[in-house]
Amino acid sequence: MAGITSLRDYTEWMKGLLTFVPDGQYEVRSFAADEKRQNVAVYGVFHGTHTGEGGPCPPTGKSTSTDYVYVMTFERKKL
Numbered sequence: 001m002a003g004i005t006s007l008r009d010y011t012e013w014m015k016g017l018l019t020f021v022p023d024g025q026y027e028v029r030s031f032a033a034d035e036k037r038q039n040v041a042v043y044g045v046f047h048g049t050h051t052g053e054g055g056p057c058p059p060t061g062k063s064t065s066t067d068y069v070y071v072m073t074f075e076r077k078k079l
Helices: 007-020
Strands: 025-034 039-049 063-073
Touching: none
Parallel strands: none
Antiparallel strands: 025 039, 039 063
């Protein structure tokens, strides 16, 4: 994800991921807005099973639950 720098890039990356993890879903556990720093932080857990074709290897049938945090910074005051 090192090259992901915009919301558009992220959504395209997720479309690719969901081709081989078609049941992928998020469980948002925390959401916070920081007006002083002009950002929003989201903590959640991604759940999914590798059952679809098109990934880095043939489907394994293995499942994952992965914690993640996204921090989105705004260039203009839109919080």
